[in-house]
Amino acid sequence: GAGVSQSPRYKVTKRGQDVALRCDPISGHVSLYWYRQALGQGPEFLTYFNYEAQQDKSGLPNDRFSAERPEGSISTLTIQRTEQRDSAMYRCASSLESLLAGGGEQYFGPGTRLTVT
Amino acid sequence: AQKVTQAQTEISVVEKEDVTLDCVYETRDTTYYLFWYKQPPSGELVFLIRRNSFDEQNEISGRYSWNFQKSTSSFNFTITASQVVDSAVYFCALVFQGGGGADGLTFGKGTHLIIQP
Numbered sequence: 001g002a003g004v005s006q007s008p009r010y011k012v013t014k015r016g017q018d019v020a021l022r023c024d025p026i027s028g029h030v031s032l033y034w035y036r037q038a039l040g041q042g043p044e045f046l047t048y049f050n051y052e053a054q055q056d057k058s059g060l061p062n063d064r065f066s067a068e069r070p071e072g073s074i075s076t077l078t079i080q081r082t083e084q085r086d087s088a089m090y091r092c093a094s095s096l097e098s099l100l101a102g103g104g105e106q107y108f109g110p111g112t113r114l115t116v117t
Numbered sequence: 118a119q120k121v122t123q124a125q126t127e128i129s130v131v132e133k134e135d136v137t138l139d140c141v142y143e144t145r146d147t148t149y150y151l152f153w154y155k156q157p158p159s160g161e162l163v164f165l166i167r168r169n170s171f172d173e174q175n176e177i178s179g180r181y182s183w184n185f186q187k188s189t190s191s192f193n194f195t196i197t198a199s200q201v202v203d204s205a206v207y208f209c210a211l212v213f214q215g216g217g218g219a220d221g222l223t224f225g226k227g228t229h230l231i232i233q234p
Contacts, residue, residue: 033221042121042208043162045221055220091162098220099150099212106222108154108162 002026004109006092012115013082021077021112025094032075033106034067037089049075050098082116089113119144121211123225130199131233138194138228140209149213151185151192152222157205165207168192196230204232 005024013019025032031050035043046065047057051072060066064082069075079086093106120143130136142151153165166176168185176183180197196203206229210222 031220035221040226042210042224042227043222045223048220059221089160093162099222105164105167106152107164110161 004092004094004107006090006109006112008112009110010113010115012117015083015116016081018078018080019082019114021079021090021114023075023077023092023094023109025073025075025092026107027073029094029096029107031095031098032069033093033095034075034077035091035093037091037111039088043091046077048098055098079114082114084116087114087116119146119149119211119213119223121209121223121225123207123209123228125228126226127229127231129231129233132201133198135195135197136199136230138196138207138209138230140192140194140225142190142192142209142211144211144213146213149211152210152212153183153192153194154208154210154224155205156208156227162208165194199230199232201232201234204230206230 004026007022011019033048034046036046037043046059047067048055049069052069064080067077089111091111092109095106122141125139149170151168155163155165166183173185173187182195184193206227208224208227210224212222
């Protein structure tokens, strides 16, 4: 079946603009996660959802970052007033159930490469 | 706080050599899960293994094996008879159960493995 998809794959934006990054998880997956990966680093957890409920947003860097998953499927990560330091690969992952509910595997999407100029 | 340390930034070996990638973790909780992911040059994140904290049995999958030792908080990964296709960045990751509801993975910084022909 189809894996996790993300769009756009590449996004170049000017500093100060808002961007919206989309994640389409594997059908039927309850849990959805957002990560950010800087060059040469491991992914850094941002936030996650079970169904449409945002369970934890402690990893979001500041209040310019927000995420939603209104119908428990597709999710959008929005960055307002982008800054150059926001440039990174933004990855989405989904899993059949939450890791803490028994784990399973997190399937990662290909990521959106965001460049803020 | 939880933490994953991959002290080896880069390892270079000649094909057919065995190589071990180290992973040391810190967590206060007694229930947690450990993971290894592979990130080949193409950039995707590929799941390799998940291990829960109550299962200390070592695991072997083909040329891959994992040694989990709670006494030293380590979860090391060995590739036997390495091949050029094993060249990638390998990440160790942790999720723990307890406090805050956080369910996202904490990744190490990764080890860049180079297999020379």
